[in-house]
Amino acid sequence: MKSKAAGSKPGDKKAQGDLAGGMNNLSVEEKVTVKSKNLNVLDEYSKSKRKKSANFVVIGHVDAGKSTLMGRLLADQGAIDQRTLDKYRKEAEKIGKGSFALAWVLDQGSEERARGVTIDIATNKFETDNTAFTIVDAPGHRDFVPNMIAGASQADFAVLVIDSSIGKFESGLKGQTKEHALLVRSMGVQKIIVAVNKMDAVQWDKERFTEIEQQISSFLTTAGFLEKNISFIPCSGVLGDNITRRSEEANASWYRGRTLIEELETSEPYTHALDKPLRMTIGDVFRGGVQNPISISGRLDAGSLQIGDQILTMPSGEKALIRSVEVDSEPSDWAVAGQNVTLNLANIDPVHLRSGDVVCRASAPIPTITTFTAKVLAFEHLMPMLVDVHRGRLHVPARISKLVASLDKASGAALKKRPKIVSPGTVARVVVEMDQAVPLEAPTRIVLRSGGTTVAAGLLE
Numbered sequence: 001m002k003s004k005a006a007g008s009k010p011g012d013k014k015a016q017g018d019l020a021g022g023m024n025n026l027s028v029e030e031k032v033t034v035k036s037k038n039l040n041v042l043d044e045y046s047k048s049k050r051k052k053s054a055n056f057v058v059i060g061h062v063d064a065g066k067s068t069l070m071g072r073l074l075a076d077q078g079a080i081d082q083r084t085l086d087k088y089r090k091e092a093e094k095i096g097k098g099s100f101a102l103a104w105v106l107d108q109g110s111e112e113r114a115r116g117v118t119i120d121i122a123t124n125k126f127e128t129d130n131t132a133f134t135i136v137d138a139p140g141h142r143d144f145v146p147n148m149i150a151g152a153s154q155a156d157f158a159v160l161v162i163d164s165s166i167g168k169f170e171s172g173l174k175g176q177t178k179e180h181a182l183l184v185r186s187m188g189v190q191k192i193i194v195a196v197n198k199m200d201a202v203q204w205d206k207e208r209f210t211e212i213e214q215q216i217s218s219f220l221t222t223a224g225f226l227e228k229n230i231s232f233i234p235c236s237g238v239l240g241d242n243i244t245r246r247s248e249e250a251n252a253s254w255y256r257g258r259t260l261i262e263e264l265e266t267s268e269p270y271t272h273a274l275d276k277p278l279r280m281t282i283g284d285v286f287r288g289g290v291q292n293p294i295s296i297s298g299r300l301d302a303g304s305l306q307i308g309d310q311i312l313t314m315p316s317g318e319k320a321l322i323r324s325v326e327v328d329s330e331p332s333d334w335a336v337a338g339q340n341v342t343l344n345l346a347n348i349d350p351v352h353l354r355s356g357d358v359v360c361r362a363s364a365p366i367p368t369i370t371t372f373t374a375k376v377l378a379f380e381h382l383m384p385m386l387v388d389v390h391r392g393r394l395h396v397p398a399r400i401s402k403l404v405a406s407l408d409k410a411s412g413a414a415l416k417k418r419p420k421i422v423s424p425g426t427v428a429r430v431v432v433e434m435d436q437a438v439p440l441e442a443p444t445r446i447v448l449r450s451g452g453t454t455v456a457a458g459l460l461e
């Protein structure tokens with residue numbers, strides 16, 4: 001994964017903070033205590049002008065224009081400098097793919113450039129006045145569904161990109177459009193913004209837009225999205241209409257709604273449980289030198305923390321002290337849920353830290369469990385069978401031990417109790433037993449895989 005997520009190497013001078021200097025004679029613990037300010041983090045957060053953070057996943061059929069649209073968003077928001085953009089444009093023209101230049105802002109791998117298809121998940125960041133956004137660009141190609149699931153598992157909301165051109169909308173609807181939308185909903189994403197893209201290719205035809213709006217809207221509501229959480233924007237990634245600027249008069253003059261960026265700004269991250277117990281899933285572990293032995297990075301799922309706090313890591317049950325904190329690669333005294341952070345730790349052996357482990361506090365530890373019930377969307381036939389449970393980068397051998405019921409997608413009501421088999425496209429409640437105890441609690445997003453294929457994805461109950 002080409003993640004550019006927060007995280008400097010622990011050898012960085014900056015990460016060591018000013019713990020050195022005149023405090024060389026103190027033990028690590030004493031140094032940390034000296035640095036700790038004992039802040040009321042939630043007060044600090046509400047006083048601070050710090051921007052809220054939001055992650056969104058971009059989904060849609062192959063070639064719907066996802067990368068171009070997001071490249072446009074990044075370029076217009078100033079996240080890409082003009083020189084880089086010009087360079088991409090020149091390179092693209094050299095191999096006769098001029099129109100791909102914007103997409104390259106996201107699809108940075110050379111293999112992807114040659115094929116013009118997004119393979120991996122790229123994370124990209126941009127900011128507005130109020131929010132720091134991270135885009136997880138999900139690929140539209142059929143083979144890449146597992147990557148898209150990883151993207152969806154980090155998302156606060158989704159942008160569904162639809163190709164409005166004649167024939168393309170229809171084939172997309174039969175292709176990944178529905179599959180992706182159903183998947184993000186099953187993973188607990190509640191809000192979806194539909195970018196009705198390539199409107200330039202249908203001469204900004206209002207009737208075409210309305211037809212697409214009606215069809216997608218009826219599908220999304222049966223997939224369990226509430227009408228108030230769905231919005232539609234007629235736009236063109238290539239031309240930039242209704243992305244960060246209003247459409248030209250001659251184009252969608254009939255549209256008075258929000259631009260994509262305005263819609264993103266009004267989308268509140270769905271769970272930033274600031275006042276809940278601390279939870280942070282470790283993404284990466286960095287080992288450094290003697291001075292600065294160990295750092296971890298990841299996103300704070302819930303709660304808050306500050307320099308000097310003692311944390312507990314699960315499942316090892318080991319404690320550690322927070323020496324320094326970085327939020328989005330900038331030094332900070334504290335961090336709250338929703339932020340991407342790097343923590344430099346003291347008093348812990350790195351063998352106790354692995355990506356996928358969970359950071360919490362001894363006063364409110366995350367439970368470690370071996371059995372759970374989940375509401376999942378099936379991609380393959382489900383029956384009592386062996387599976388691997390994936391949560392972020394954690395994966396554990398397990399088995400589906402019981403099919404409790406198949407469920408109505410919209411209401412979640414039981415349709416059939418104790419089915420013998422659940423067919424693809426069905427939402428079901430299942431019981432899963434894992435081979436080892438794992439730190440997991442509701443409503444974590446999980447994926448079930450078997451023999452290298454994703455068989456189901458959903459939420460722990």
Ligand SMILES: Nc1nc2c(ncn2[C@@H]2O[C@H](COP(=O)(O)OP(=O)(O)OP(=O)(O)O)[C@@H](O)[C@H]2O)c(=O)[nH]1
Binds near residue numbers: 200
């Ligand atoms: N007319 C028109 N063409 C567009 C627009 N946006 C993208 N395209 C073209 O559509 C094709 C696919 O665009 P991409 O941005 O690569 O599509 P994608 O959805 O990211 O594709 P994958 O990464 O393969 O899933 C390219 O030829 C683009 O130039 C648009 O707004 N209008």
